[in-house]
Amino acid sequence: xxxxxxxxxxxxxxxxxxxxxxxxxxxxxxxxxxxxxxxxxxxxxxxxxxxxxxxxxxxxxxxxxxxxxxxxxxxxxxxxxxxxxxxxxxxxxxxxxxxxxxxxxxxxxxxxxxxxxxxxxxxxxxxxxxxxxxxxxxxxxxxxxxxxxxxxxxxxxxxxxxxxxxxxxxxxxxxxxxxxxxxxxxxxxxxxxxxxxxxxxxxxxxxxxxxxxxxxxxxxxxxxxxxxxxxxxxxxxxxxxxxxxxxxxxxxxxxxxxxxxxxxxxxxxxxxxxxxxxxxxxxxxxxxxxxxxxxxxxxxxxxxxxxxxxxxxxxxxxxxxxxxxxxxxxxxxxxxxxxxxxxxxxxxxxxxxxxxxxxxxxxxxxxxxxxxxxxxxx
Amino acid sequence: xxxxxxxxxxxxxxxxxxxxxxxxxxxxxxxxxxxxxxxxxxxxxxxxxxxxxxxxxxxxxxxxxxxxxxxxxxxxxxxxxxxxxxxxxxxxxxxxxxxxxxxxxxxxxxxxxxxxxxxxxxxxxxxxxxxxxxxxxxxxxxxxxxxxxxxxxxxxxxxxxxxxxxxxxxxxxxxxxxxxxxxxxxxxxxxxxxxxxxxxxxxxxxxxxxxxxxxxxxxxxxxxxxxxxxxxxxxxxxxxxxxxxxxxxxxxxxxxxxxxxxxxxxxxxxxxxxxxxxxxxxxxxxxxxxxxxxxxxxxxxxxxxxxx
Numbered sequence: 001x002x003x004x005x006x007x008x009x010x011x012x013x014x015x016x017x018x019x020x021x022x023x024x025x026x027x028x029x030x031x032x033x034x035x036x037x038x039x040x041x042x043x044x045x046x047x048x049x050x051x052x053x054x055x056x057x058x059x060x061x062x063x064x065x066x067x068x069x070x071x072x073x074x075x076x077x078x079x080x081x082x083x084x085x086x087x088x089x090x091x092x093x094x095x096x097x098x099x100x101x102x103x104x105x106x107x108x109x110x111x112x113x114x115x116x117x118x119x120x121x122x123x124x125x126x127x128x129x130x131x132x133x134x135x136x137x138x139x140x141x142x143x144x145x146x147x148x149x150x151x152x153x154x155x156x157x158x159x160x161x162x163x164x165x166x167x168x169x170x171x172x173x174x175x176x177x178x179x180x181x182x183x184x185x186x187x188x189x190x191x192x193x194x195x196x197x198x199x200x201x202x203x204x205x206x207x208x209x210x211x212x213x214x215x216x217x218x219x220x221x222x223x224x225x226x227x228x229x230x231x232x233x234x235x236x237x238x239x240x241x242x243x244x245x246x247x248x249x250x251x252x253x254x255x256x257x258x259x260x261x262x263x264x265x266x267x268x269x270x271x272x273x274x275x276x277x278x279x280x281x282x283x284x285x286x287x288x289x290x291x292x293x294x295x296x297x298x299x300x301x302x303x304x305x306x307x308x309x310x311x312x313x314x315x316x317x318x319x320x321x322x323x324x325x326x327x328x329x330x331x332x333x334x335x336x337x338x339x340x341x342x343x344x345x346x347x348x349x350x351x352x353x354x355x356x357x358x359x360x361x362x363x364x365x366x367x368x369x370x371x372x373x374x375x376x377x378x
Numbered sequence: 379x380x381x382x383x384x385x386x387x388x389x390x391x392x393x394x395x396x397x398x399x400x401x402x403x404x405x406x407x408x409x410x411x412x413x414x415x416x417x418x419x420x421x422x423x424x425x426x427x428x429x430x431x432x433x434x435x436x437x438x439x440x441x442x443x444x445x446x447x448x449x450x451x452x453x454x455x456x457x458x459x460x461x462x463x464x465x466x467x468x469x470x471x472x473x474x475x476x477x478x479x480x481x482x483x484x485x486x487x488x489x490x491x492x493x494x495x496x497x498x499x500x501x502x503x504x505x506x507x508x509x510x511x512x513x514x515x516x517x518x519x520x521x522x523x524x525x526x527x528x529x530x531x532x533x534x535x536x537x538x539x540x541x542x543x544x545x546x547x548x549x550x551x552x553x554x555x556x557x558x559x560x561x562x563x564x565x566x567x568x569x570x571x572x573x574x575x576x577x578x579x580x581x582x583x584x585x586x587x588x589x590x591x592x593x594x595x596x597x598x599x600x601x602x603x604x605x606x607x608x609x610x611x612x613x614x615x616x617x618x619x620x621x622x623x624x625x626x627x628x629x630x631x632x633x634x635x636x637x638x639x640x641x642x643x644x645x646x647x648x649x650x651x652x653x654x655x656x657x658x659x660x661x662x663x664x665x666x667x668x669x670x671x672x673x674x675x676x677x678x679x680x681x682x683x684x685x686x
Contacts, residue, residue, distance in 0.1 A: 001383060005379070259682075262678075266682070282629050292610055293602060295381070299380065316596065316599045369588075
């Protein structure tokens with residue numbers, strides 16, 4: 001066992017920090033206070049991801065055949081940690097490089113790969129994820145948006161909701177139903193400029209421009225825009241969610257925010273309060289516990305092991321850590337939510353979504369109970 | 379980063395497994411609060427497992443793996459202090475089994491009825507007291523460790539160690555608590571999982587109820603987080619990491635033990651059901667070194683010493 005970084009990894013982390021230091025503008029902290037799906041962050045991501053691409057830090061983990069550098073899983077994770085800790089300047093494009101691109105590399109036709117991947121590689125495209133519906137949140141398989149087969153493609157009717165990034169997205173990774181059950185779901189790659197799509201922003205606690213309603217009214221999608229075969233969608237979604245579930249190293253941002261909070265408490269002479277110090281120590285332990293749980297999952301991946309249910313346990317510990325940091329600051333530094341510290345509010349807005357986005361925490365517990373603990377179903 | 383045992387560690391764990399198998403460790407046949415195994419304790423000492431952190435080419439992490447594995451057994455032996463705190467002292471200065479106390483040497487300590495050495499951590503120094511069982515008054519308690527206290531220290535040989543040893547012993551004590559807690563949690567969880575898979579109420583296995591599943595999945599997350607945080611601390615052997623690992627473990631113990639007993643109902647309140655052999659060791663660890671608050675404040679101080 002070995003829980004440290006080798007020299008190459010240390011150098012790589014230093015290089016990332018240097019690039020971030022040099023390329024993030026002086027007003028980045030102000031931009032980052034808006035959510036990843038906000039207009040300021042989305043627009044910023046288009047210039048910033050080009051810099052990352054030039055530095056070889058946008059898709060280093062991708063295979064060289066697709067423009068990547070065949071990077072090691074640990075390097076990919078170090079990159080994610082540093083970028084998330086900096087407030088995720090890739091904005092919505094983190095999704096492109098973490099799972100939309102990898103899913104296409106695995107399941108798309110060569111023609112689709114040629115059509116979609118270059119824009120992702122260039123850091124110049126925004127995707128949204130058309131998964132959740134008014135009656136299909138955690139129970140994603142119950143989605144009702146219909147894709148009716150017609151000559152040359154599909155006609156889509158239905159509604160999606162709580163869709164991140166839709167307001168400024170170029171494409172939607174859409175799930176729709178052609179028949180009953182999980183085998184009756186199809187994935188369509190839909191241009192957001194298609195006739196019949198209406199996007200409506202939803203005011204939310206998690207920041208402006210972050211979540212939307214999407215309406216599909218007789219939207220025609222050519223057959224060549226279907227990803228994978230009919231009946232294969234659930235396999236593809238499961239693959240995508242495995243990447244998504246621990247894809248965001250939330251504990252890294254949480255730990256950075258906690259460090260900032262402690263520095264401020266010290267400056268204000270409040271850190272010697274034994275109650276505050278006690279709580280800070282517990283929150284710190286939760287952050288580091290989450291880090292080790294996620295590292296354990298990355299270690300599995302780095303060794304080429306198939307995804308295991310340990311990822312569900314790890315995701316739960318990440319949610320606990322993110323909430324613990326947020327709650328600590330709400331209790332002892334409420335002034336941060338009252339205009340004193342927009343970054344604190346930005347963390348809070350991310351933390352309250354941690355246990356909901358990409359599979360609710362309770363779904364993680366369901367999966368862990370069945371697959372990790374082998375507990376019986378009803 | 380590598381979460382799998384290396385060849386040396388795999389060999390150590392394999393050898394340990396052989397020793398455990400040969401010992402045929404079973405839960406006690408008769409109801410008992412404490413299940414101390416003299417033969418296991420003696421075999422572990424004789425085999426050299428407990429001195430591994432003193433050996434060239436081995437580390438506290440190797441010792442921690444041994445502590446975690448032995449903690450999972452239904453019978454206890456004095457392992458954590460010998461394997462992790464003992465190597466801080468000259469080999470000829472310390473005899474095992476080892477007991478550890480903070481503050482007064484007259485407090486009740488785990489394994490003191492068996493101990494040959496008592497380490498007492500005071501604010502300014504560390505005392506190493508040579509003890510014999512005839513000087514120890516056994517203390518009966520619900521805790522599943524043998525406890526005892528010295529009637530007095532008069533006439534006992536005492537060696538004093540400098541202030542540097544205070545931090546070192548506290549560091550390893552915290553580490554040993556965290557590592558041992560990880561093993562205890564795993565065994566307790568395994569016991570309850572077996573129970574809820576077979577025990578039926580309302581016509582179905584208890585473990586099929588979502589209310590039970592979520593809390594057991596949470597317990598599994600806690601158990602694994604305790605383990606990996608503790609093993610990282612053993613690897614780095616740094617004060618802040620050790621304090622963090624102990625904080626996480628102690629912070630988790632109340633809810634963890636409550637839930638596990640809860641799912642065993644009245645059965646879990648009896649001594650014939652072995653759950654207490656692990657949970658009442660966890661509850662004993664909960665109160666050591668000032669409890670989770672003591673460790674949390676130490677972790678905060680050590681981690682953010684230079685924060686400004």
